[in-house]
Amino acid sequence: MIEHQDAVVRKNCEIAPGIFHLELECPEVFSRIMPGQFIHVRVNSSLDPLLRRPFSISSLTAEKNAVVLYKVVGKGTRLLTEKCAGEKVDLLGPLGNGFDLEAASDADSIVLVAGGMGAAPLTLLAETIAGKRWFSQNMNVLAGAPNTAELTIAAGLRKIGKEISLATDDGSAGHHGYVTDLYEKFLNENSGKKIFVYACGPVPMLKKVSLMSPDNVSGQVSLDEMMGCGIGACLGCVIKTREADKLVYKRVCKDGPVFGLRGIHWEE
Ligand SMILES: Cc1cc2nc3c(=O)[nH]c(=O)nc-3n(C[C@H](O)[C@H](O)[C@H](O)COP(=O)(O)OP(=O)(O)OC[C@H]3O[C@@H](n4cnc5c(N)ncnc54)[C@H](O)[C@@H]3O)c2cc1C
Ligand code: FES
Incomplete structure (x- = not known):
């Protein structure tokens, strides 16, 4: 309610x-x-x-x-x-719907990909997963931001992730470049493993995470869309999603903000 x-x-x-x-x-x-x-x-x-x-x-x-x-x-x-x-x-x-935590329970490795303010919801997610009885796998954290100031948001994630890699657009901390560069490296080092990714950040980052994920990766992405009513009534936050090769319109506020890694029809 x-x-x-x-x-x-x-x-x-x-x-x-x-x-x-x-x-x-x-x-x-x-x-x-x-x-x-x-x-x-x-x-x-x-x-x-x-x-x-x-x-x-x-x-x-x-x-x-x-x-x-x-x-x-x-x-x-x-x-x-x-x-x-x-x-x-x-x-x-x-x-909104929130993340599906149990979906990651049988993964060999869990990876969180945070872009800018996207680190905020992933911190509560990581804390909650860390308290689950089934949780024993590695939780890898990849956090990127435009600069060191915005990376402050990822401080909570730093405490939780057993392995954390940072990136900044301006090179002021960690890898000089995008967090998706870190994700690419992670995928190369973990090929063949069953991986579950949770990602939150700007749409271009989420699109890249979704499109570059091979078949051994499943996961969820949380969209940061501009909203009107927030309760599904105004249709101001509608996006195109894919269901069995059909395009289906969904409301980010009510049906999301969390969607399947391959469930969104990304615009060109
Ligand atoms: C589900 C959800 C969770 C969010 N969680 C957080 C959070 O934890 N911390 C946080 O700082 N922000 C979060 N945001 C984004 C936050 O809601 C916006 O930054 C805020 O509404 C901007 O309001 P404003 O009046 O200051 O800016 P406005 O005057 O409305 O806009 C200023 C600029 O920001 C852009 N903008 C506004 N809203 C968004 C948006 N949602 N996505 C991308 N660009 C936007 C506008 O296009 C404009 O360029 C979240 C958004 C969503 C949808
Ligand atoms: S913001 Fe009104 S339907 Fe989503």
Whole structure:
């Protein structure tokens, strides 16, 4: 059931230039949120901006408060930086389908591919998988970002991944290039193994991860699509997917944001 709730801001601080750590208390929503699901936040009590903004949950504290890591990119996220501890924030959630964790249980190796802010939902995913009774395989983390500041988002992943490789577009940390270069290397070193990949990041990165994955790899990708209502009503987030060679339109907010590795019809 989708809850419409007031969450209480417990913390909202800048952890790197333009990157914020927001902690929200709302047990009604966060006690049942699954990795990959999201919340739709009203950033202002006035009508501007009119639309809510979607955010992933990056981790849960011991008190089951949600940590949202967000990057300031426009008006909505700028307004969010003004929220102070003790203030209330109107949110909808949990929304979306979330990742399928059990799907990775029989893989020889699990690999997480994070691009920029895409590291946020993968952190809660990794923490949850690490707590599963069946989890014994390697969890490889490949995290890329435009620069070192944005790589801050991947700090939680660094703690979890037994093996972590980093990449930055500007070469300020790790491999100088794209995270997909790291994924290519990983695939070459693990050919023949049964691999499960979870990826989240910009669409061109997800497209590349999907198209370069050979048959021994299955997985899921989480799309970061611009949204209107967030609950499946406005059709503002529709994408083309493939089902048994047929094109099927799906809503990222309601049918996703997580889709099968080979389930999306990528535009040219
Ligand atoms: C399911 C989901 C989970 C998300 N989780 C996070 C998260 O954990 N942390 C985080 O920082 N961001 C996350 N985002 C993206 C976040 O919702 C947007 O950055 C935010 O809505 C921008 O609002 P704004 O008013 O600041 O920017 P706007 O003024 O709306 O836009 C500023 C610029 O950002 C671009 N933009 C806006 N929204 C998106 C988007 N969804 N994808 C790509 N480009 C966009 C616009 O085209 C424009 O160029 C998520 C998005 C989705 C769909
Ligand atoms: S945002 Fe309205 S249907 Fe998805």
